[in-house]
Amino acid sequence: MRQLAFLAPLFFLTAAAPAPSPKALEATVARLVSFGTRHTLSTTTDPVRGIGAARRWVAGEFTTLGRQCGNCLTVETIGDTFTGPRAPAGVRVEDVLAIQKGTGDPDRVIIVQGHIDSRVNDVMDATSDAPGANDDASGVALVLEAARLLSREKFPATIVYAALSGEEQGLWGGKLLANTAKARGWKVAAVLNNDIVGNTHGIGGEHVTDRVRVFSEGIRVAADADGLKQQRATGGEDDSPSRALAKATVVQAAAHREIGLQVLAVRRPDRFQRGGDHIPFLEADYPAIRFSEATENYDRQHQSLRTENGRVYGDTIDWVDFPYLAKVTALNVAMLRNLASAPAAPARVTIAGALSDDTHVAWEPVPGAAGYRIYWRRADSSSWSDHRDVPAGATMTDLRRVNIDDNFFGVSALAKNGAESLVTFGGVPPAPPLGSKR
Helix, strand or coil: CECCCCCCCHHHHCCCCCCCCHHHHHHHHHHHHCCCECCCCCCCCCCCCCHHHHHHHHHHHHHHHHHHCCCCEEEEEEEEEEEECCEEEEEEEEEEEEEECCCCEEEEEEEEEEECCCCCCCCCCCCCCECCCCCCHHHHHHHHHHHHHHCCCCCCEEEEEEEECCHHHHCHHHHHHHHHHHHHCCEEEEEEEECCCCCCECCCCCECCCEEEEECCCCCCCCCHHHHHHHHHHCHHHCCHHHHHHHHHHHHHHHCHHHCCEEEEECCCCCCCCCCCCHHHHHCCCCEEEEEECCCCHHHCCCCCEEECCEEECCCHHHCCHHHHHHHHHHHHHHHHHHHHCCCCCCCEEEECCCCCCEEEEECCCCCCCEEEEEEEECCCCCCCEEEEEECCCCEEEECCCCCCCEEEEEEEECCCCCECCCEECCECCCCCCCCCC
16 A cells, blocks of 8 residues: 555644543533423523523524634524424424534535434423433533534534434434535535433443444435445445445544544444434435444433432433543544545546456546545455555546455545545446447
């Protein structure tokens, strides 16, 4: 494997960047818990209790951060009315956004999000205390801390920091933001959804502080019949854009060993028979993944506050591990910094080489790319094992003695500072010349 000398690895350039603060994360979670309940159907007019007060507080925090960076953040609240089994009379769902506009390619958008709403056992109970310290004040605290750290910097792409509502009632906050992205013409390159990211003590007694789970889809839920046929025919089930995003978290965790976190890349969209706010983005054909703690305690999720037979139930702040939450935040920040600094991923990568011992790889040029990285791996492996770097201006390369039947291929785009786009899978054969037959 060889690398171009002018492409410095990004993690060397950012090794001295400020780290997330466990104390700041704890202060945010404590403030969100103080609103009593943040149920989507709770009061929106009370100044100190309910989801309305919580959303206004988050908007105020984003506004303060924006002032500190010279008004680099545009803060807004978007909303729409949703009706469903968990809101039969309808409810207005609102998401609070802070938008850090990119300096070079502002239409390319990276989203980091958590959901602000909470609940107890009865999903329709909008008045009982529902602290939601881990589910999902931890995710919202992560988003605010990421904004605090990254708003000090400038990036070519736009970063959207989002606190969503309506997750517990029907993933409506995610749907609202995905719809907004479509309506505004955002080119969403990645969605990092953080939901339940602060607990380290599992229901079975496990204590895991050095691992985080990342969930991603393989078969694209938004693919049409031709897309599904192509994905199956080329063996691309493990290389969807969302799966490429998940694999990138593994790379970032390995590059930033000082974080002290390993990624368990789970090859399904979410936990078994469960879902989160990244799902609407997958349905809209945007790359999206979910971060969740390595081990869960179900006595502290969706539970009314109580003690039964000596067993304590409830999602309270006592059980949030803030040094661990700081690690998950650091990994998100590393991902955001890399993706917002990188060029767009190649839109299309083609391969050719049937009946040959060599493989021809070609890709569409990416504006602003300083070079490209061609990856390949054995077809019985899920991780890229080899790569070759080529300079800007190149749109193809030949891999001698790399058999197309025995390997998979992909291409990423590189920035001058080493930031790297997601890898685009090379599973598409080149189009035949006009008039030719296959």
